[in-house]
Amino acid sequence: MNIGIIGTGSMGTILIDSLVEAKAVTPSQLFIHNRTSEKAKALEKKYSSLHICESPNEVVRQSDLIFICVKPLQFHALLENIHQDCYRNQLLVSITSPISVKQLEKMVNCKVARAIPSILNRAHAGPSLLSFGSRCSKEDKEVLTSLLKNISTPLVIEENITRVASDIVSCGPAFFSYLLQRFVDAAVRQTDISEEDATTLATNMIIGMGKLLEKEIFTLPTLQQKVCVPGGITGEGIKVLEEEVGQMFDHLFQQTHAKYKEDKELIEQQFSSKTYKE
Template identity: 60%
Template sequence: MKVGIIGTGNMGTILISAFMESLAVRPSDLMIINRTARKAEALKVQYPGLNVGKSNSEVASFSDIIFLCVKPLEYHALIETIAPYLTSEKLIVSITSPISVEQLEEVSPCSVARVIPSVTNRAFSGASLMTYGKRCTPTQKKNLKKLMSKISTPIEIDQSITRVASDLSSVGPAFFSYLLQAYIDSAVKETAISKEQATQLASEMIIGMGKLLEKEIYTLPTLLQKVCVKGGVTGEALKVFDAELGPLFNNVIKRTHEKYKEDCEAVEQQFTRQY
């Protein structure tokens, strides 16, 4: 199975590195391309044997599965360019949430799927969100799921929960990195601990917490119960959370959905205008 990746920005590079280092794809079976050629060439130096395409059309012609790792408003021009090479046996995979598989099916002659990866996939961990188009064959679904299983836990989702699922799995690492960094900064400001040591302790904590959940030793509720001893320090701290957290995450989700709606409307206008 030959894989193509068009676009080597943050997420495209994560997919390339994860596929290479997990041995999910042999270097000779992967072809990549980027608008800035030196970025793609640098990845070839890092992963000898992979192919750098000379054009998007060459990548499309080479590949059985083609990951489109470009910005949402760049999709229409890209698909227009590679459409002559998208035979019925090929599968294009979008990694962006504002574009639905239905929209891509309207303008593509081949099968379509969407995979929303996460930065955690770089460590062969976390979820990848899967949505299949109607033309996807059982074999194509099986091959795509097998590929993503090498670097993630594939979870099939409905279009209606795309944004909130992305908030939890794909954007979540940014949210909680921000919160953890704020926690570290406050510890340094309020006590004598160094930033280096506070960062080490917090990092080890979050890694250990992840392992407890991964091994199903505790769930989130039972983990809370184990740490929060009645009348103890943790309980007093959680009272502060109850008092001050308020509707923070409600507002976060509302804002991400507002932005998602804006992006979807921009994409809809473009697809309608172009096609």
């Protein structure tokens, strides 16, 4: 099976590196295109047998399964460009949340799906979020799910939770790395610990915490209970968090959903103008 990647920015490159490293695909199975050739050529230096295509149309003509990894507002123009090269048995996969599989189906006559990855997939960990169009067969679903199982834990989701699921899976690593950095910065400001030591300790702490949860030794609530003994130091810290975190995460989800709504409205304007004609 030949796999196409249109857009080799951050997530496109993560998909390529992760799939090749996991031996889910060989570089010779990959057909890639990027608007600026430098990023594609950098991947060619790493994987000499992959194929750099001159246009997205060439990627489509050469591939059985195609990941579209461009920005949301670039999708419509791209689909208008490539739809005549799509054929019915192909599977076209979007990795962006604001565009639904129904919108994709209006533009192309092939099978479509959405697979929202996470930066965690680069370590062959974390979820990927799947949604399938009406033309996808059981076999199509198994092909995409099996491919992504090599680098993630695929989870099929409904359209109405797409944004919040993406916030948790795709944005979550950035949100919590920001909080962890602020945790480290405060430790350095308030004590004599060095930034290097604080960073090492915090990094190893979060890795260890992840392993406890992964092995189901503790859940999030029981982990807090085990560490936070009555009258102890941890409890004093929890009091501060309870007082100061407040509705911070409520506001976070409100903000991401507001941006999501804005993007969807702009995309809807694009997609409502034209549909694919056989």
